[in-house]
Amino acid sequence: MKPQELIKRHLNDIQKPSRYIGGEFGSVVKDASAVDIRYAFCFPDLYDIGMSHLGMKILYHLLNERQDTWCERVFAPDTDMEALMRRYSMPLYGLESKDPIRDFDFIGFTLQYELCYTNILNMLDLAGVPLLSEERDDSYPVVMCGGPCACNPSALADYVDLFFIGDGEEYFPVLLDLYKSCAGKSEFLRRASQISCMYVPKYHDPNKKVVRAMVEDLDRMYYPSQFVVPFTETVHDRAMIEVMRGCTRGCRFCQAGMIYRPYRQKSPKRLLDCAVRLCENTGYDEISLSSLSTSDYEGLAELTDDLLDYCVPQSISISMPSLRVDNFTKNILDKISAVRKSGLTFAPEAGTQRLRDVINKNVTDADIENTCRIAFEGGASAVKLYFMMGLPTETDEDLAGIVNIANHIEDLYYNINGPKARKLKINISLATFVPKPFTPFQWEAQITVEEAKRKQDYLMSLPHSANIRIHCSDGRTSRIEGVMSRADKKIGKALYEAWKLGCKFDAWDEHFDYDKWVEAFRRANICADDYASRTRSEDEHLPWDIIDVGISKEFLLRERRLAFKAQTTPDCRRKCAGCGINKYCKGDVCP
Amino acid sequence: MPVRIRFSKTDTACFISHLDLVRCMTRAFQRAGISVRRSQGYNPRPHIVFAAPLSLGIESTAELMDVIVEQDLSPAEIMQRLNGGLPRDIRVSDVYEDGMPFRQISKARYNLKFPEQYARLFDSFVNADRIMTVKKNKHGPIQTDIKPYVNIERFDIGPAGADISLILPTGPDYNISMRVFLGAFFDSFENDEQIFYACRTDFFDKNGKLFR
Incomplete structure (x- = not known):
């Protein structure tokens, strides 16, 4: 039975069926008999999330540009659809062909966040593929992973044949060419383990580090001129261009800012060309300028001027997902609200100057005030602010600082607009800090669930007006994230137990079940505190030391010590911090 | 120029809800480079009127929608362009100017x-x-x-x-x-x-x- 027939028979039981049937505009259908390689690109979460992910769009079209390869999309089915698939023994299939992915050459997962790991096991199981790498003989597809979380592959090392570390544009084609020249999976994996950016647990040489792949000239890299345009609304349902990769700021908590170095910008000319073609080909009415910190992009004024000339007559709006408070201007505000007003989100991350210096955020209270003033004078009546809680050296005074900032912003709003102004909305989103590999905080202890709760209660007890809404993340979810992100190979067993107990969609409040995780750790004989809330010694061997992401441990240690002295490190554009990345790849500002 | 467009919605397209269809058509016109009169208001969108919503799970070869095309295009050209901007399982089969009132x-x-x-x-x-x-x-x-x-x-x-x-x-x-x-x-x-x-x-x- 085809999936569409299955869904039709149970239409009343399935939410948003268009997630499971493919056929979207821009999706690529090929003749299966005319290709050599079938690649299942799996996003281990719902369609609505996965279809918002830019990396998948780039690689999907990059792979499908090859005549010899057919890349299809696969997402985690929601629980209603999963129940139906299991009842009818329908194996997990590619959305384009509806063929079972266990018959493909590759099953590749992108690892965007740690809380999707149980979904990976569940998807392999749904595909009818043995979970453990060693239980899959040559007749099964190569199971591989890439994406940011692959920089610590330990938790998944028992289940995955090959980890691809770093940028995909240059080495994916190399990998596929190698596959075609090999007689079978074993030979392929053995030879792939010789490629610098591939980690193959079975053939890994412990004396050699796996070096992250970095593309030198982003401007010359492939970028799709077409996206798959979903029918149903997804989280980010819009055209996107990647304006740059990497970030010069050096925030000490930020893994992306460390593992996507060096700083590589695309030219405004190329970006404009990509943007116009994408809008024309997709019909989207919004284009997002994506990067870790878009307001830092040097060519922003030129790009947005030219882009608006195209966008305004077409009613296409421009959005920038990551703006900083220290360089937000009236000009930027005007440009992002030229066609449609969009929400404004800023991330001061911490409530006091001292703590912001510890994390090297390098923004001041004056920056925050200035940015909000521009926003309010420009007509905004809502702002969203991101903060973290549980940062190293944090005290209650730092938490109180968050509420002080919000109260201050409220005063500012009514001073500018008068007491009778439209009701102001300040949404504060408070995430629990999770120390991540390859950051200066990779040795730190994460706060416990109890401490997170106490901090939240304290924060909520501070007087703040009804205009200020504070949303705190669940400290228990963050704890699991913490264990996974700094996992070693032993965690793989706990992951299996958790999946066995029914854990999946752990990033979703309605599915997350902490008690099951506690039981899973017990069964796997794991002390979760050892992973999440333990300070490592600086000479401890770390599970992710097998990977070289390009920056040196000495740099991270230097940054760590500066953090505890609350001393900041300047932006790479002002002074090189000596992270060591320029040994491998020189970005736009590396000496 | 007001035109009526007849289209089919078959196979997997039967799972596209009415709301999703509206969005799909809006984007299809944009992709086709057909300029359609927009609604007035805070957030102007192409004004598309559908004859009668179709339930989920039901296919159709008879769907109708009306738009006002703001360019000088022949019905045949509208049909050809729009089909180029539509997903596989939604196909325009006719475009004409003298439709009866819905x-x-x-x-x-x-x-x-x-x-x-x-x-x-x-x-x-x-x-x-x-x-x-x-x-x-x-x-x-x-x-x-x-x-x-x-x-x-x-x-x-x-x-x-x-x-x-x-x-x-x-x-x-x-x-x-x-x-x-x-x-x-x-x-x-x-x-x-x-x-x-x-x-x-x-x-x-x-x-x-x-x-x-």
Whole structure:
């Protein structure tokens, strides 16, 4: 039975069926008999999330540009659809062909966040593929992973044949060419383990580090001129261009800012060309300028001027997902609200100057005030602010600082607009800090669930007006994230137990079940505190030391010590911090 | 130039809800480079009027929508361009300028197919004294006998199952959606899956004249 027939028979039981049937505009259908390689690109979460992910769009079209390869999309089915698939023994299939992915050459997962790991096991199981790498003989597809979380592959090392570390544009084609020249999976994996950016647990040489792949000239890299345009609304349902990769700021908590170095910008000319073609080909009415910190992009004024000339007559709006408070201007505000007003989100991350210096955020209270003033004078009546809680050296005074900032912003709003102004909305989103590999905080202890709760209660007890809404993340979810992100190979067993107990969609409040995780750790004989809330010694061997992401441990240690002295490190554009990345790849500002 | 566009929505496209279809069409015009008159208001969008929403799971070869095209394009050119901007399972089959007003739509014809095991059950379902459906409104569920409104034009039973042509009231005055009708049928006997094929093929006006 085809999936569409299955869904039709149970239409009343399935939410948003268009997630499971493919056929979207821009999706690529090929003749299966005319290709050599079938690649299942799996996003281990719902369609609505996965279809918002830019990396998948780039690689999907990059792979499908090859005549010899057919890349299809696969997402985690929601629980209603999963129940139906299991009842009818329908194996997990590619959305384009509806063929079972266990018959493909590759099953590749992108690892965007740690809380999707149980979904990976569940998807392999749904595909009818043995979970453990060693239980899959040559007749099964190569199971591989890439994406940011692959920089610590330990938790998944028992289940995955090959980890691809770093940028995909240059080495994916190399990998596929190698596959075609090999007689079978074993030979392929053995030879792939010789490629610098591939980690193959079975053939890994412990004396050699796996070096992250970095593309030198982003401007010359492939970028799709077409996206798959979903029918149903997804989280980010819009055209996107990647304006740059990497970030010069050096925030000490930020893994992306460390593992996507060096700083590589695309030219405004190329970006404009990509943007116009994408809008024309997709019909989207919004284009997002994506990067870790878009307001830092040097060519922003030129790009947005030219882009608006195209966008305004077409009613296409421009959005920038990551703006900083220290360089937000009236000009930027005007440009992002030229066609449609969009929400404004800023991330001061911490409530006091001292703590912001510890994390090297390098923004001041004056920056925050200035940015909000521009926003309010420009007509905004809502702002969203991101903060973290549980940062190293944090005290209650730092938490109180968050509420002080919000109260201050409220005063500012009514001073500018008068007491009778439209009701102001300040949404504060408070995430629990999770120390991540390859950051200066990779040795730190994460706060416990109890401490997170106490901090939240304290924060909520501070007087703040009804205009200020504070949303705190669940400290228990963050704890699991913490264990996974700094996992070693032993965690793989706990992951299996958790999946066995029914854990999946752990990033979703309605599915997350902490008690099951506690039981899973017990069964796997794991002390979760050892992973999440333990300070490592600086000479401890770390599970992710097998990977070289390009920056040196000495740099991270230097940054760590500066953090505890609350001393900041300047932006790479002002002074090189000596992270060591320029040994491998020189970005736009590396000496 | 006001134009009426006839399109089909078949195979996987039957799972695209009406709201998603509106979005899909909006983007299709944009992709096709066809400039369509926009709605007035805070967030102007292309103004597209659909003849009658189609229920989820039902295919169609007869869908109609109206737009005002702001360029000088021939109907043939609109059809060709729009098809280039549409997903595979939504196809434009006709574009013309002299459509009848949508408010005159009164009935729709459907082709319905069931596997053999449902054929007798369907026969007795439509030949019973009453066909009860349940519609919910703000006062709670309302039971209605729709038997007087259901017109079975043709009912063939063969080895492949039942092949039926039937007409249901459709449009602004009185509307029975195919999902409601099928729901009543599948509620009338024990089953745990609903196997059917349903496709809207034509609209008619009050006088039984083919609506175009």
